[in-house]
Amino acid sequence: MEPTPVLYRAEPTDLAGHRLTVQIQITSPQTDGQVLSLPAWIPGSYLIRDFSRQIESIAAFSGEKPVSIRKLDNHRWQCEPCEGPLSVQYQVYAWDLSVRGAHIDQTHAFFNGTSALLAVEGQTEQPCLLELAANEDMEDWQVYTSLPEATGLPGAAERYGFGLYRASNYDELIDHPIEMGTPQVISFFAHGAEHELVFTGVIPNLDLPRIARDVEKICAEQIAFFEPETRRAPFLDCSSRYVFMTMVTDDGYGGLEHRASTALMASRRDLPTQGQDKSVKTAGYQTFLGLVSHEYFHTWNVKRIKPAAFAPYDLSRENHTRLLWVFEGFTSYYDDLLLLRSSVLDETDYLKLLAKNINAVERGPGRFKQSTAQSSFDAWTRYYKQDENSPNALVSYYSKGALIALGLDLCIRSLTQQAKSLDDVMLLMWERYGRDFYQGKPHGIPEDAMPALILEATGYDATDFIARYVEGCEDLPLKPWLAEQGLKLEWQAASKLPSLNARLRQSAGQCQLATVFTDGAAHQAGLSAGDALIAIDGLRVSDTASLERLLTAYEPGQTVQVHAFRRDELHCFTLQLARPARDECVLSRQP
Known part of the structure; x- marks a missing residue:
């Protein structure tokens, strides 16, 4: 007998007031009082966000009979015991214009499940149904999400429609953000897999075909990188397509990865418009394409290849790992490198981006005080809580992590006379930890596993490398390493003016x-x-x-x-x- 799904219903009920009303129908609540909880953070953004603070009101009913509900702590509520079924209704204030939370107004509605959908404790492994509903002010709106439609069930949504969507469990339910509105949309196929680009915001004369052509090259290159034989996109295990959801503002920038989609923020001035010279990619457009490449690479590296500390996530507290230099740093290395390999950028533009990242690390004196492994572990309390002294005290596991990936790649290539590279490490990680992640019991990379993985994949013993440049605070000697690959690194003063430091x-x-x-x-x-x-x-x-x-x-x-x-x-x-x-x-x- 199949388990009874937990039924959610979400409707933006007050666009001007930025409110989302959510209902949960629980057929068989816990006999000692059903507990519900909201995640304290969202995967990919390592800071306790306290999303529950935006729940303005909450009530519970058994039939038409009110059921008392009390708050247990910052993120959990408990209903009094009842025979069931149990209905819980609450309102979420949604005015966080970011990729992490929920944002609703008269132009659109966006939300992540982590900020809006309470978990029914004890039933998080059961199937979930989510009904997306519209009010009279949303007449022309459509729905954009990678969450599959509940095909075959009464009330199932059609493509882009309101109605029922399905997830195999709560973890999957909250890993598909949802955009509602009237955005600009274009689709393309990469190795047979459908992708959608969804742009929300005022963007006059947006050159959608140009963006689609460039992003298609990026996606095709990454799929072929991880699956050179089958060319199968990984998100097909949970969705029929991949969705890029981009909120466009005057100066926005950011991204957050999900298993079959990504939420992005971009600056209006970074996007190409019709009539612009298509032979030139501005610095802003390169930044946008780098963001797209970064978040798409996460489809493999962090959404499926994970550190053991994230397999599975505990969304009630911090999940510490010293390996973010692998999951964010390696991704930051490959995001630009795959722009080059896909011919979206030429080598001149790529070397400028690489130099820019080297500059970012070199100009931060904090790299001598904090190792990249420490930066990973302290992301929750230091990297995501930066202040005016952070450049003196911190190093970025993104930017230095990318240089560590570059250094490993150069050392492996040199040792093996170009026969092996960091690519071989990534492919071993994918085969052993990522490809079947959602098909069985999830397992992640242990904290101390990287030297052995690198040795097995390439023959390079990286023990000393990791001790010096990852666990230690030494600068990587990139100049001689790059010279072996025919690249010259020089340093110059950015300004001739005397400095205040x-x-x-x-x-x-x-x-x-x-x-x-x-x-x-x-x-x-x-x-x-x-x-x-x-x-x-x-x-x-x-x-x-x-x-x-x-x-x-x-x-x-x-x-x-x-x-x-x-x-x-x-x-x-x-x-x-x-x-x-x-x-x-x-x-x-x-x-």
Whole structure:
């Protein structure tokens, strides 16, 4: 006898007030009082989000009889015992314009299940049905999601329609975000698998065909990378298609991966429009394509190949792992590399992107204080909670993780005379941990397994490499490694102006110090992050451009008087200007 599905119903009931009403029908509640819970975080974004704080009201009923319900802790509720069936109804405030939560207004509705759909504890392995409903203000809206339609059941949704959708369990239910509205949409096929590009927001003259052509190349390249023989897309185990859901704003950027879709945020200015020169990919468009490539690569690396700490997730608390340098770092390496391999970018553009990432790591003094493995473990409390001192104290498991992947690739290629590469490591990880992840009992990569995996896949003993560059804080010697592959790495100063050794920002009409680098000129002078520069040697600083104009009159080593406001107090500092740092990487192909 098949288990009875848990039935959910979700309807945006107040578009102007940004509210989503959810109902849950539970046929056989727990006899000692049904417990319901909402995830505390969403996979792929390693911070406790406390989504439950947005539940404004909640009530329970057995038939027409009210059932009392009490909150147990931050994320859980318990209903009083009842014979059943049990109905629970609640309202979610949905005004989080991000890829992580829920956002509803008169133009669209978007939500992740982690922020809106309560888990029925004790029944999370049972099948789930989700009814998506529309009110009278959503007359022209359609539904875009990779969640399969409940075909064959009464009330089943048709493609893009409201109605019933299905999931094999709660974990699958919350891993398919949902977009409702009237977006711009285009579809394409890569190795026979359907993909949809969905763009929400005002984007005049968006060049959908051009984006589809480029993204198709990226998807086809990645499918062929992991499955060179079958060319089978992994998401076909749970969905008929892959959906890219992009929310377009003035300056948005971000992405979050799911098993058969991704939620993206992009800047309007980064997307190509009709009439633009199609032979040129602007830096902004390259950024968007890199984001697409990154999140799509996660379909394999992190959604199916996982660290053991994520197999399965415990969404009630932090799940610590020291391996995010593999799952985010390797993905950050391959996202741009596969743009090159798919011919979406040429080598010149690729080397510029690679140099940009090397710059990002080189300019962060925190890399000498925190290892990449520590950065992974501390993502919950440090990387996702950055402040003005973070560049001095942290290293990114994304950016340095990508350089570690590059370094491993170069070392493997050198040792094996190009016969093996990091590709072989990824394919072994896919075969052993990823390909059948959702088909049986999930298992992930143990914390200490990477040296043995690399050795088995390539013959390269990476024990010392990982000890020095992953568990330790050493810089990777990329220059000689790249030279072996015919690439020249040079360092130059990004500016000829003397330096304050600080990052600047324009805020509220003031030139402020965003970060003061440890032991740099500003630090030695006594300046602090947040100080607003007012004058240099009595001449006004009104913005970052005026500061640069003033600095053209000085040489490194000269001393200047700096007036700055700290809060509402005026201070005067004596600062010795530093030499501009040679921290800009330039890569070029050697004969």
